[in-house]
Amino acid sequence: MLPTSETISVGSINLILFAARQQGADGDALARAVGIDPDQLQNPDGRVLIRQVQALWHEAVIATGEPALSLKLGEMINPLTIGVLAYVMMHCPTLGRVFEKLCHYQDIACEGIRTTGQLIPADDESGATYRLSLHITSPDIIYLEPTFNSELSVYLSAIRALTGQRLTALETRFAYPHPADTREHERVFGPTRLVFDAAETALIFDAALLDTPVLNANPSLFPLFEKHANDILSQLQTPSLKSRVKGEIVSMMKGEEPALATIADRLAMGVRTLQLHLKESGTSYQQLLDETRKELAIGHLREPNMSTTDIAYLLGFAEPSVFFRSFKKWTGQTPGAYRLAYA
Structure with missing residues (x-):
């Protein structure tokens, strides 16, 4: 199979390299090891290939000796510094709008993953819930665990930073086999019900959280960042x-x-x-x-x-x-x- 040209944002790469550096690794050496020139990482709107990021996860775990690096990513970095998508979410009025924009602009962060949100009505057994799901769309994504772990940990960290509350999901699902050790999963995502070997990777929230206000949201800045996001998305969709x-x-x-x-x-x-x-x-x-x-x-x-x-x-x-x-x-x-x- 020929490699694809799907990309991920430089901001997302820099998060991984920052976390690796925190664990004592040489970030520039890691970048070069997977064919990324460190100078490429100076442009906040730049892109690198998804297959390079997949290789980077492999190299970062070896260099740091930390197999749970992807699970810890969200708490090791500031998730609100990853670029224009973060700025759009920072100025949404509520968490519900944050999820809406995250799903719409997902390609800006990574073209190989599709994020979708769905409101699940209440039934006789439980109240209404909201499901934020991840779906792999790129054949270049071969390491499912670090991909899903890092995405969910960053999402949860961003939600907490945006609202100023330690919110948790009712249920956290992973579309990969049950690991031998789940202590880091429990620590990072808990308290939550962990489900492995799931049909999809997802965070299931109480729907009432959708009305949670975003701290310090500025309605006047939102259109400026959304225009920038739309410009980037348009460029990605037009090769x-x-x-x-x-x-x-x-x-x-x-x-x-x-x-x-x-x-x-x-x-x-x-x-x-x-x-x-x-x-x-x-x-x-x-x-x-x-x-x-x-x-x-x-x-x-x-x-x-x-x-x-x-x-x-x-x-x-x-x-x-x-x-x-x-x-x-x-x-x-x-x-x-x-x-x-x-x-």
């Missing part, structure tokens, strides 16, 4: 020329380097027109080709059954030696050294 070019490179990279003229033709553009548009976007075809090769190489090197010679061929390099030199230029390591360190 940029750079992402389209990289997508074509991936689809055409079958043992030989895709030619610029071929990519331009597939995008129904002239070569000079494509070059001009890429220059206006602050990049070039060669830069995008290198970025794509680097991302694919890092992914392939984590597959133990693929030789570095095979990878060089798949990425369209004429000789393995050319791939080795290019990879060392990108990462500071040879492919073999990288595989030993991170695969």
Whole structure:
């Protein structure tokens, strides 16, 4: 399966790296280990690939020696500093509106997860409840536990920070098998009823909490942040020329380097027109080709059954030696050294 181009916000990445640093890890080294240049993380509206974040969870647990890092994430960071989505939620009048905006703007935080909310009417046995559910939509998300744990812990931490109350869910569901040790789950989410092997991952709240006011919400600031959020969401939903070019490179990279003229033709553009548009976007075809090769190489090197010679061929390099030199230029390591360190 070819890797997808779904992304996660730089703000979300920085939360993971901050938590790892709190546990003594070298955040910049962790970023580089998964192919992320630390300079990329300076742009609050920047994006990185979901598959890089999945690799980051694996590396962060190894570097910190803390298997429960994802569960602790929400309490180790300030969840209201993760970017424009947090600012939109901060200026919603009630918790019910917070949930509504969280579901609507989920892609800004992570394109690979869909968050939905549903009001469940009261029945003869219980009162009305509200279910906030998470659904995986990206094939690049392969580590379910850290993904679900971190999302729910950050959500709960944000809810508490927004309302100034230590609110808890009536029930917390996880769509993964029952862990051998659930003490951290109980501490982070409790008091709550924990359910594992669930059909979906979700927080079930008393519906009365939807009317809980958000502290310090400023109605006059809400439209400003929502406009910014809408602009970002629109950009994500309309693939940029750079992402389209990289997508074509991936689809055409079958043992030989895709030619610029071929990519331009597939995008129904002239070569000079494509070059001009890429220059206006602050990049070039060669830069995008290198970025794509680097991302694919890092992914392939984590597959133990693929030789570095095979990878060089798949990425369209004429000789393995050319791939080795290019990879060392990108990462500071040879492919073999990288595989030993991170695969």
